[in-house]
Amino acid sequence: MAWHDQDSWLTAAFAPKLSTIVVTLLLTLLLPILLHHFIYRRATPTTLPTFLLLGPSGAGKTALLTLAERNQVAATRTSTSPLAVEALLPEGFTPASSHYRSPGDPTFERSRCFLLVDTPGHGKLRHFATAQLADLSNVRGIVFVVDAAAVAEEAGLNEAAGYLHDVLLTLQKRYTGAKTSKGPKEIPVLVAANKEDLFTALPQHLARLELEKAISRIRKSKATGLKDSGVAMGGEEDAMEDEREWLGEGGEGPFEFQQMEEVGTSVTVLGGNVLGSEGSDVKGWFEWIAEHL
Ligand SMILES: Nc1nc2c(ncn2[C@@H]2O[C@H](COP(=O)(O)OP(=O)(O)OP(=O)(O)O)[C@@H](O)[C@H]2O)c(=O)[nH]1
Ligand SMILES: [Mg+2]
Known part of the structure; x- marks a missing residue:
């Protein structure tokens, strides 16, 4: 035919x-x-973008979580287990991924959804946070909450800086230990200096400086500790140099958060408060979340 x-x-x-x-x-x-x-289907991921809440005990992580979930503050007590809630970016904040979407688009609403994961801050319960840090595949950013009034004092500062140091080191190792040449997806860190409503709280730039100084001290003592143990065992320093057990390059001199950019981690310090007589001030933090959503 x-x-x-x-x-x-x-x-x-x-x-x-x-x-x-x-x-x-x-x-x-x-x-x-x-x-x-x-x-x-291919463009929309099935799991929600996640933001991880870390920080020492009493910093205000759970308070921030309840505020993000219900838009109002509630009484909290020391957390003993991690908690994940689905939160919606408040009105007035546009996710960076939706700048070109019209507000009538049904996907616009969905793009404002994110998962917020709270972890216990108590030293004995850190393994929950460590477990979260081990799998960062869905994590868009880490919000490290510190009590700006507590970091005005030696003990509080050292605790917060020690924890932050460990978190940054984990991120650095993840970056330097990556198998692909492209390197893993960057995970930004927001240091949320909470409780700025308190009279004794350090303003954000001072909180930043103090944390940087404290991390410098931790890094230095860690580097000397490593060197000492290397000498004691008669080991070579080169071998330790490879391990990169300290933050930033070299580990000499003062530490600055900017040094973390080299290992794919941008650190932003922003002040705010969840509670307070004049209401909460969390605008900067939500803006940061919107920027990375
Ligand atoms: N003044 C003031 N107090 C706050 C603020 N945010 C939280 N708090 C108080 O700080 C205390 C601790 O807050 P939580 O949210 O329970 O602290 P957390 O970080 O979850 O602590 P853990 O669960 O132990 O890790 C609570 O009594 C809150 O009321 C704030 O912005 N200003
Ligand atoms: Mg809590």
């Missing part, structure tokens, strides 16, 4: 037959819908 025969498929395709019209109509209507679904 040649293509120009009366009952060939090509002739039928051009003939004014009902079946031809129906098939063409269905094809033109369904193809865009199917294509949309196919592309949309």
Whole structure:
């Protein structure tokens, strides 16, 4: 049967037959819908973007979590287990991924959803946070909450800085230990200096400085400790140099959060307060979350 025969498929395709019209109509209507679904499925991840709440005990992580979840503050007590809640970015904040979406788009609402994971800050319960840090595949950012009034004092400062040091070191190791040449996805860190409503709280730039100084001290004592043990065992220093057990390059001199950019971690310090007589001030933190959502 040649293509120009009366009952060939090509002739039928051009003939004014009902079946031809129906098939063409269905094809033109369904193809865009199917294509949309196919592309949309691939572009939209099934799991929500996650933000991890870390920080010493009493810093205000659970208070911030309840504020993000219910838009109001509630009484909290020391957490003993991790808690994940689904939160919605408040009105007025646009996720960075949705800058070109119109507010009427149903996906706009969905793009404002995120998962907030609270961890206990008590020293004996840190393994929960360590477990969260071990799998960062869905994590878009880490919010490290510190009590700005507590870091004004030696003990509080050392605790917060020690914990922050360990978190940053984990992120650095993840970056330097990556197998692919592209390196893993960058995970930004927000140091949320909470309780700025208190009279004794350090303002954000001072909190930043104090934390940097304290981390410098920790890094230095760690480096000397490593060197000492290396000498005691008669080991070579080169071997330790490779391990990169300290933050930033070299581990000499003062530590600055900016040094973390080299290992794919940007650190931002922002002040705010969840509670307070004049209401809460968490605008900067939500802006940061929106920027990374
Ligand atoms: N003044 C003031 N108090 C706050 C603020 N945020 C939290 N608090 C108080 O700080 C205390 C500790 O807050 P939590 O949210 O329970 O602390 P946490 O970080 O979850 O502590 P852990 O669960 O032990 O890790 C609570 O009594 C809060 O009321 C704030 O912005 N200002
Ligand atoms: Mg808590």
